[in-house]
Amino acid sequence: MNTMLIPLEHVLVVASMLFALGLFGLMLRRNIIFMLMSLEVMLNAAALAFIAAGAHWQAADGQVMFIFILAIAAAEVSVGLGLVLQMRRQMHTLDMNTAIRLKG
Amino acid sequence: MSFVLFYLAAAVAVGATAMALTRANAAHALIYLIVSLLGVAVLFFLMGAPFAAALEVVVYAGAIMVLFVFVIMMLNLGEESQREERALLDFGHWWLPGFLTLLLLAELIYVMGYSTSTLSGGTVLPKEVALKLFGPYVLGVELASMLLLAGLVGAYHLGQHFLARDRGRDD
Numbered sequence: 312m313n314t315m316l317i318p319l320e321h322v323l324v325v326a327s328m329l330f331a332l333g334l335f336g337l338m339l340r341r342n343i344i345f346m347l348m349s350l351e352v353m354l355n356a357a358a359l360a361f362i363a364a365g366a367h368w369q370a371a372d373g374q375v376m377f378i379f380i381l382a383i384a385a386a387e388v389s390v391g392l393g394l395v396l397q398m399r400r401q402m403h404t405l406d407m408n409t410a411i412r413l414k415g
Numbered sequence: 416m417s418f419v420l421f422y423l424a425a426a427v428a429v430g431a432t433a434m435a436l437t438r439a440n441a442a443h444a445l446i447y448l449i450v451s452l453l454g455v456a457v458l459f460f461l462m463g464a465p466f467a468a469a470l471e472v473v474v475y476a477g478a479i480m481v482l483f484v485f486v487i488m489m490l491n492l493g494e495e496s497q498r499e500e501r502a503l504l505d506f507g508h509w510w511l512p513g514f515l516t517l518l519l520l521a522e523l524i525y526v527m528g529y530s531t532s533t534l535s536g537g538t539v540l541p542k543e544v545a546l547k548l549f550g551p552y553v554l555g556v557e558l559a560s561m562l563l564l565a566g567l568v569g570a571y572h573l574g575q576h577f578l579a580r581d582r583g584r585d586d
Contacts, residue, residue, distance in 0.1 A: 316533040321421075329455075335436065344441050362462055369535040378548065389482065392485075
């Protein structure tokens with residue numbers, strides 16, 4: 312493991328690509344399940360950047376932040392999927408375009 | 416050797432993510448997303464963060480994706496929703512977000528591609544993470560626990576109707 316001298320910016324570029332893909336998915340898709348998946352991808356990209364920074368400075372802080380991101384992702388997904396079920400029950404669709412009217 | 420592993424895992428992660436977000440079938444997208452998360456876990460491992468890699472597999476690819484699987488199974492999305500999704504995936508819909516995202520990505524790469532520093536190559540062990548987590552970051556741990564509690568209460572509240580309906584069916 313001691314021979315790993317990956318350039319830091321390559322990892323950051325990978326994280327940027329993942330983040331951009333997540334953003335692209337969020338803008339492209341109108342299905343709420345896919346939008347939640349895109350959010351997951353973006354959170355994951357942020358976590359990758361944190362881990363890379365932690366590896367660069369040989370500090371544990373990056374992994375601590377990763378654990379926080381994990382907790383946030385878990386909370387977000389549980390509430391988000393609860394909302395998906397509610398949306399399906401009340402509007403019989405998963406299309407965000409029909410849910411933009413509040414109290415519809 | 417580990418260089419090759421790194422770039423291979425990065426390519427798998429990015430490719431699988433791209434596939435996941437452009438599928439019409441939610442279940443297929445989910446499998447691609449799991450592959451992507453496993454690829455990122457390999458990246459974590461190669462960067463000297465074995466604990467984070469294990470958490471990525473267990474919590475992200477395991478627990479969080481299982482939640483998605485449950486919901487997709489409960490919703491029972493049929494052929495019709497796949498047709499709708501496919502109709503939304505034609506070029507007319509995705510060229511503008513694609514262009515904007517590419518612009519953003521180019522900027523990010525431009526900003527990040529300057530320096531010539533490398534990763535340290537050492538491994539950060541779980542013990543150091545735990546000492547940090549329950550030392551200087553203990554307030555963050557408390558906040559995260561409150562967030563998770565709020566998430567639990569919120570998910571329970573939102574799922575109440577399903578529980579009530581199932582109970583009514585049993586009677």
